[in-house]
Amino acid sequence: xxxxxxxxxxxxxxxxxxxxxxxxxxxxxxxxxxxxxxxxxxxxxxxxxxxxxxxxxxxxxxxxxxxxxxxxxxxxxxxxxxxxxxxxxxxxxxxxxxxxxxxxxxxxxxxxxxxxxxxxxxxxxxxxxxxxxxxxxxxxxxxxxxxxxxxxxxxxxxxxxxx
Numbered sequence: 001x002x003x004x005x006x007x008x009x010x011x012x013x014x015x016x017x018x019x020x021x022x023x024x025x026x027x028x029x030x031x032x033x034x035x036x037x038x039x040x041x042x043x044x045x046x047x048x049x050x051x052x053x054x055x056x057x058x059x060x061x062x063x064x065x066x067x068x069x070x071x072x073x074x075x076x077x078x079x080x081x082x083x084x085x086x087x088x089x090x091x092x093x094x095x096x097x098x099x100x101x102x103x104x105x106x107x108x109x110x111x112x113x114x115x116x117x118x119x120x121x122x123x124x125x126x127x128x129x130x131x132x133x134x135x136x137x138x139x140x141x142x143x144x145x146x147x148x149x150x151x152x153x154x155x156x157x158x159x160x161x162x163x
Contacts, residue, residue, distance in 0.1 A: 013025045019090070020090075021088060021089070021090040022045050022048055022049050022087075022088070022089040022090075023086070023087065023088050023089075024041055024042075024045050024085075024086070024087045025084075025085070025086050025087075026038060026041055026084070026085040026086075027082045027083070027084050027085075028067075028082065028083050028085070029079045029080075029081075029082060029083075030070070030071045030075035030076075030077055030078055030079055030080075030081045030082070030083055030100075031071065031077075031079055032068065032071055032077075034067070034071075034083070035064050035067045035068060035071075038063060038064075038067050038083075038085055039060050039063060039064065041085075041087065042059060042060070042063055042087055042094075042096070043056060043059075043060070045087050045089055046059065046089060046094065048089075049089040051089065051094065051155065052155075055094075055153070055155065058133040058134070058153060059094060059096070059133075059153055061129055061133055062096070062129060062130045062133045062134050062137075062151050062153070063096055063098070063151075065125075065126035065127070065129050065130055066096070066098040066126070066130060066149050066151065067083060067085070067098055068126060069100075069126050069127070069149075070083045070098050070099070070100035070102075070147070070149075071083060071100075073100075073102065073105065074100025074101065074102030074105075074146055074147055075100050075101055075102050076102065081100070081101040081102075082101060083098065083099070083100055084097075084098070084099040085097065085098055085099075092154055092155035093135075093152060093153070093154050093155070094152070094153050095150065095151070095152045096150075096151045096152075097148055097149070097150050097151075098148065098149050098151075099142055099146055099147070099148040099149075100142075100146045100147055100148075101144060101146045102145075102146045102147060103145055103146070104141050104142075104145055104146060104147050105147060107127060107139045110123065110124045110127055111123060111124050112124060112128070113125045113128050114128070130149070130151055133153070134151040134152060134153045135152050135153050135154045136150075136151065136152040137149065137150070137151050137152075138150045
């Protein structure tokens with residue numbers, strides 16, 4: 001007999017396709033403690049794909065910020081709302097999609113934390129970090145009205161440029 005999954009993890013699936021693409025899907029309740037679950041699943045997938053450990057910091061920092069924003073700002077810490085994650089590792093690219101069930105927002109309305117008047121304000125740093133640490137970051141509205149952030153990081157080549 002197998003134990004039931006914890007109440008705060010709704011779905012966790014992983015698969016490898018015939019082209020050696022690794023994918024994982026998670027649906028987590030809106031609790032900050034679940035950031036660690038999301039992080040562990042991403043790192044496990046990266047290890048299975050053979051990604052180097054020295055990429056972990058950049059991936060995990062961007063992921064933690066995206067999930068924290070989904071929990072805090074998107075889902076307003078409502079444990080009945082889910083944060084959905086999809087990870088894909090293919091060749092030299094990791095793609096992360098984080099979706100919330102909130103009411104959406106315009107990322108252009110978030111103040112730039114590097115502007116002198118915003119240096120002491122706490123808002124906007126998560127999006128700033130995501131954009132600094134990932135090769136590509138896109139925001140879009142979901143069909144249910146929430147927000148999805150799509151982040152991609154390419155493995156750096158020997159010349160220092162992203163893949």
